[in-house]
Amino acid sequence: MGNYDRSKGYVAILGWSLNAIDAIDRFDRRYVIVAPPWAEEYANRYDIPFISWNFERLNERSMEIAQRLKDEGVDVAIPLYEETVEWAGAINSVLLGNPRLMGQALLFRDKALMKRRAQLGGIRVGIFEEAQDKSDVIRFLTRVNQALLKLDGDPNDPIHLKAFDKAGCLGHRVVRTADDVDNIPEDEFPVLMESHLDGWEFAVEAFIKDRKIQFMNISEYVTLGYSVFVPATPDLEKWRPRVKEEIEKLIEAFDIDFGFIHPEYFVTSDGKMYFGEVAYRPPGFNAFELIERAYGFNAYQAMVMMFDPKTTDEEIAEFFPREVVDAKGHAGCFGVYPRRRVINELKIPDDTAQDAYFEFHELQSPMQNKVPKRSAFGTHWGLVYFFGDDPYRLRDLLKAQEELDYYI
Template sequence: MFNLRGARANRDHYLLLLGADPLLRERAVVSALRTYPGPVFGMVESTVVNANRMFDHVLPANPYNAKEALAAVEAIERETGLTPDAVVPVLELNLHVAVAIATRYGLPTLAEESLALARDKHTMKAAFEQAGIPCARHRLFGSLDELQEVVKELTFPVVLKPRDFAGSVGVVKVDGPDGLAAAFDHCRASLLEIAPTYDFADGRYQVEEYITSTHEVSVEVINYEGQRAVLAVTDKAKGGAPYFTETGQLVPSRETGNAALRELALRACEALLIDRGIAHVEVLLNGSEEMKVVEVAARPGGDGIMDLIDRVYGFNPYDLHIAAYRRTIDRLPEIPAELQGVGAIGFLKAPAGAITAIADVPAQDGPEIARYVTSKVGDTSRAATSYLGRNGVIEVFEPGAAQEAAEAVQQRTTELAARRSTELFTVTEN
């Protein structure tokens, strides 16, 4: 613990920020330290091994377990008298933890009804259907036998996915009945790999009809006590079937000016009763008029999308997200008309196999402004079936570039990420 009795921390409360320590979400910590007039706390299981020194204090607890997290908050209260006066979730898997702690201390938070809708892909789609939000038809299953039965009510191709996670984990397209068994094995094995970390249960899956689309976007919506506004639209670069892994992000999107898309994103948040903070709305488009909502996360978009918005539009979206949980928003903004440039992110991907060397590739003149290698020598590089298969990330920003140049920037970023991956990683195939 740092000196919480100093001038900056001369008060009885702190802001608890959950899920801001992973790569590409650190700007949430910057925002909290800049905007909150007191200590900012984080939470990790091992504060000796994984403490983030940007926080004033890190509570030693599992940030994905509501019971453990609340116990840690109560323990620091007994020790110091400090209590939270805002609990801000940044990751989807911290939402229920934030709600539990905020409810205990009577703080603004996401409504329990909204949490139930937004954290389960089935209840989410049921809410969409009731509200007339276009989305894929779906059915639930818990075993291969159940899948083979319920899929008879749908039309192939279909997509399998866990009900409780994101990042493309377990998502797989199936073209016909013969592929169901292998697809089920992939979906289930993917979930079970991460289940111990996030306390997920086996047997919670859904199958939905495949949506034909030309492109996918995400829409960042700020929600605040009955008001909503679109902050930005992002183009997503995707890998092909059967996994559709995201390979990059681009701001601004070609669909930034699509009024029907923006209205659909607002309606989707309303259907899920999301009433606080930034929500991340994913939409598939076929052309620019036919649209279907994939899902909505009641938290800011990941993969550095907030950072791209910051560079392109000149404001940190986390400022608004935190202010919504502090109840300090005066009015909601709209998408700024003026761009600072075009920003993109591309993910590094080593070939599958054992990583035997990682080269020191020097920085060069050009649009690459940041590079992070997340693998190390001795790691096994896996197939790109989800975010778990990434080996790093590059960030690109072209200042002064116009909207019309955005897709060319994304293409250059994709090519640069592929080139850097080749330059960086030496792999021995298994």
């Protein structure tokens, strides 16, 4: 840890991410990493300020870590992962003397509560319900399709199942038939069920300070769970004013004074925007990396600035570039899943490797030949990064990757 600016805040980072630590260590704030004991040895080896803590469920010991950070002089806690969002809420309610933050964190952690709250705030959401068991799922699937006036024998419109409290695609299932329902393990319940929306899905990264959006990026999904790029195409960017209004509604509904949010939306063919969900932590799929590639600023550092109560308006104004126009190009990434059941080696497709937009990949050579069956949306095997000037060319390139074999 190098020099830090004493006039600025002291932040606690909840969770262990080398990228985040690397970025924050280079920034100008004093920091401490709060993470599980398995990271302690590594932190000591590299002189990373560290407090060991097990983030299990919130319990009576939560006060202990909050008090410890308070004694340490920490100004604010920043969550890196879904699991640490409620901890940050609990800790910040102590550090900032604002008990409301605890309740707010719980809203972010329970997808059903979150949707209700959004709905109460006048935000348009799809149809949703909680399910305690498989019979609830069957009932919801049937009711939704009845409402769509499907006849017996017509293929069902799918519904989506999501865990209440997991990040992104983890535990996300698409259910069309009773057979699909049978395949859901009992231990995944309770879940949130949502109707399927046909439309254009995208995500937003919004940096918020003093209840104002300081910087907003729109991430365009090419195919959900596979690929994303920033900034979006002009076709999507033309929605920016509408998106901004929606984010402002979220700020009101969730009473967000500061921080970083990452909501997902659908735009349907009739031009209506539906809220999907929102997270109070850095997005998956390395969107921060893409933002840095496109805009040149480090999003972890930006996040720290948003949380730090001692940040000044001038600092913010100086830090962020102008949205869209200041981007040096468009950065995207593609999550690779093996397409074959049996594979021997990793081979970047020639067309990809030779494409001017291709940057690099983080794929590993396979350790075994058999590809495990993918359940739900599963986890990709690694990301491939692209960068270029033309968003449409980038979009088509990302789309084309879905038809290529990286593992043969």
